[in-house]
Amino acid sequence: MSIFAYDFMQRALIAAALIGLIAPLIGIFLVQRRLALLGDGMGHVALTGVGLAFLTGLAPVPTALVVAALGALILELVRARSRTAGDLALALVFYGGIAGGVLLTSLASGKASSALNQYLFGSLSTVATEDVLWLLAAGVVVLLILGFFGREMFAMTLDPDVAHVQGIRTTRLGILLTVLAAVTVVIGMRTVGLLLVSAIMIVPVAAAQQLAGSFRATAIGAVIVGLACSLAGLTTSFTLDVPPGPTIVLLALAAFVIAALIAIPLRRRRQRHPHPVDESDHSHHGHGSENDRPSRHAHE
């Protein structure tokens, strides 16, 4: 019997396809910005949203959407206003999110605690019809915003200073990207689960960039890996009766290992054409050994 015959599987497949498509597209910007763990932070914050929904009886998906988006804004404000380093601000949000989520869920009732597991690691049977509508709406909004601002985001993540001199509002765009990551986390909450959703943003990008020679190729490759792993992972989890989140993530990690193994001979071939790589990557103002060049005698 085909798995498509079950209504809940149809809904789960729609949700999985959505996250497989969108997560890598957001993740590639996070990796480029060196914020690969941002999705994890947002996942923890969304957990507080889920806890709040349990406690108040509100619908979990929209509640988590609102709370995660607010958490994203707070994170960006903490980063901008105080001199807190990016990863420290992220850590603070991390802890607050997971503590809040567990506390609120415990306050709610006994049966909420077992339901929490479904949000942490994903679940096949719990994607309700109204959830699918929420997920589709959120997914369409994310894709539209990416379509409109995607190229600016590329320039911003490539070099924020240069982007600023092109008139790009880098601070606002950074906040927008964080909010989009938060929304994406909630889209993946039902299928992949909040603890692992960040992996589906990052691992397909890590796999694709082993073989890609450009940003565009990395993006396309990451979406293919993301879609293939979410759909295959979902079907596998149905067959084996295990949670979909870990299955999807392990498949993505397998894709990464395969890509990395294929990349080894390619990289070796690249190294056979040696380039005079300078060792000054750690310096900021051109100080370092490269400054000891002949310049002095020209002026003295």
Added chain:
Amino acid sequence: MSVIRCDRVCVDIEAACILRNVSLSIDQGEFVAILGANGSGKTTLMRAILGLMPVTSGQVDLFDTPLSRFRDWGRIAYVPQRLHSAGAVPVSVHEVVGASLISPRRRLPRRGDRSVVLDALALVGLEDRRNDRFDALSGGQQRRVMIAAALAKDADVYVLDEPTAGVDAESQEHIAETFAQQRDSGRTVLLVTHELGTFSSLATRIVVLGRRGSESSTVLYDGTPPVPEHLTESVWHHSEDVVMRGDDGGLLERGSGS
């Protein structure tokens, strides 16, 4: 018309005063080199001019418009020392140059973009590397690609951060030649460096930043090259010193007297 004007600009970083009362006016067609030892605030001044760093007091005008109201960013091109994201996600040379054509006024790609990118790469002699990964190039070639990105903007002013630091001799000459052409076609060039090197014959004007005694850094000299005898010390004496403690950001007293 002045292209860049600073009027008594002061910049503080974390309550430490980095620059005091810097006044400077750069006209179209000038080739200005801002010189100074590490910690003299020359990078800070450049970042303040570009709006990348807030000015504590004083005013920066670009094309006679206060920086806060300036929107015509297509007229200014900035070449950093290295790309912020270098080594994260692979980007092709073509994409790095193409990125400089993106702006809020040009969100979508246009028909002529491809040839603009190729022309700019041809100007720095790297058109055959357009499909290579940016991080597969040497440091000097990467700098030339970033310069091609700036050239693709077809701006009126080029702001260059240490354009020759860490760049091999061949690329240095290539870069100097490129900006000689830009100057000859009426473009304005502002470069920040601690060594003129291959640019010494190109600069029409030099501005030396540094400290008098223990005061904050300000303009010590503004005029035609070469650097006056009594200031060569404060620009170049530091070499070894700076290698030892490069990242002090100018917070240490260096006592560069004159």
